[in-house]
Amino acid sequence: MPRPLPDTLLIEWPESQSEPSPLTEQAIDRAVAVLRAEGLVAIPTETVYGLAADALSGPAVEKIFRAKRRPATNPLIVHVADLAMARGLTAGWPLAAEQIATHLWPGPVTIIVPRGPALPDQVLAGGPTVALRCPDHRLTRRLIKKLGRPLAAPSANRSESVSPTSAQHVLASLGNRIDLILDGGACACGIESTVVDCTTDPPQILRPGPLGREALEEVLGRPVKVSGEFDPGNAVKGRAGEKSATARSPGQHSRHYATKTPLELSADSAGRVAGLLQAGQRVGWLSTDSDSVSTRLLAASHNLVVVPMPLEPVFFARQLYAMLHALDQRGLDVIVVDTPPLTEAWRAIHDRLSRAACTAIS
Ligand code: AMP
Numbered sequence: 001m002p003r004p005l006p007d008t009l010l011i012e013w014p015e016s017q018s019e020p021s022p023l024t025e026q027a028i029d030r031a032v033a034v035l036r037a038e039g040l041v042a043i044p045t046e047t048v049y050g051l052a053a054d055a056l057s058g059p060a061v062e063k064i065f066r067a068k069r070r071p072a073t074n075p076l077i078v079h080v081a082d083l084a085m086a087r088g089l090t091a092g093w094p095l096a097a098e099q100i101a102t103h104l105w106p107g108p109v110t111i112i113v114p115r116g117p118a119l120p121d122q123v124l125a126g127g128p129t130v131a132l133r134c135p136d137h138r139l140t141r142r143l144i145k146k147l148g149r150p151l152a153a154p155s156a157n158r159s160e161s162v163s164p165t166s167a168q169h170v171l172a173s174l175g176n177r178i179d180l181i182l183d184g185g186a187c188a189c190g191i192e193s194t195v196v197d198c199t200t201d202p203p204q205i206l207r208p209g210p211l212g213r214e215a216l217e218e219v220l221g222r223p224v225k226v227s228g229e230f231d232p233g234n235a236v237k238g239r240a241g242e243k244s245a246t247a248r249s250p251g252q253h254s255r256h257y258a259t260k261t262p263l264e265l266s267a268d269s270a271g272r273v274a275g276l277l278q279a280g281q282r283v284g285w286l287s288t289d290s291d292s293v294s295t296r297l298l299a300a301s302h303n304l305v306v307v308p309m310p311l312e313p314v315f316f317a318r319q320l321y322a323m324l325h326a327l328d329q330r331g332l333d334v335i336v337v338d339t340p341p342l343t344e345a346w347r348a349i350h351d352r353l354s355r356a357a358c359t360a361i362s
């Protein structure tokens with residue numbers, strides 16, 4: 001018998017109020033009960049929605065891997081309520097970790113440090129390190145505090161597919177595999193956290209994210225390394241190009257963040273879209289140039305869905321996954337995306353889009 005869909009509970013905490021409403025507290029208490037019973041709860045964060053389980057319970061964590069169909073070799077990010085909880089999970093706290101946690105937490109940056117004995121092997125994929133993050137979402141921190149234990153929480157989607165930035169995305173992709181969804185509205189950043197390895201000297205960015213290299217270098221007071229150099233050539237090659245392996249960061253595979261509809265990056269997207277339409281294809285187009293004449297002419301085609309995208313990377317990132325989810329529902333043949341500008345501010349978006357474009361045609 002198919003499992004029933006989980007309840008979706010709204011959680012809100014307006015800036016103007018010092019405490020959340022009684023209904024929100026009740027929702028958090030229900031989530032605590034589910035997590036104590038080793039169940040799975042989808043939680044909002046400022047990056048993307050997470051699929052959470054008690055990080056100190058091996059059996060609970062195994063349920064995450066099963067629900068997401070995630071390979072056991074891909075370790076999970078552990079979410080903490082504060083710096084003290086983070087330190088309790090480690091066997092060493094490098095200066096870089098202290099600097100980042102003190103200055104940039106709560107925030108969209110995950111640090112890799114030596115693991116302590118409290119965490120089960122399943123969370124860490126058997127490795128010697130743990131990835132820790134304190135989310136900038138005060139309801140989720142309240143949940144962790146009330147539980148009194150850290151939460152293992154990868155993105156709440158099937159492995160390799162586009163991450164969820166709303167409760168509705170979670171319901172659509174994992175609805176019958178989880179126990180409860182906390183709906184905290186749309187995610188502010190919209191892409192996954194920056195991951196920084198603090199066990200190396202200098203520290204190394206393993207996954208670019210909302211918090212850029214400059215912000216990190218400012219708090220560390222020295223340069224950081226970036227794994228897998230920024231390779232715009234690879235980004236435009238799209239599905240034919242395999243991105244260089246980032247071996248230090250298990251799980252950072254080329255194929256990731258994939259839409260069901262094939263996705264292409266194009267430096268001349270108006271030309272590419274025109275060609276595809278001429279060939280009879282149904283096309284979705286994420287365009288940062290939706291006002292141009294060519295865009296407006298193309299938009300007259302019945303086989304084209306144009307999605308205007310912001311020119312500013314922070315806003316582009318916030319909308320990106322929601323727009324990809326929406327286009328993926330339309331039964332199109334291909335999604336074309338403008339190749340973003342080759343600048344530091346667009347690095348994380350480049351990373352996600354070039355991986356999305358690596359999808360194998362099957
Ligand atoms: P996500 O799927 O968004 O939860 O991403 C988690 C990613 O963080 C993994 O795919 C790894 O790349 C990275 N990560 C998590 N734990 C570790 C770890 N212990 N060592 C190195 N990278 C890690």
Ligand code: MG
Pocket residue numbers: 154155163
């Ligand atoms: Mg993920």
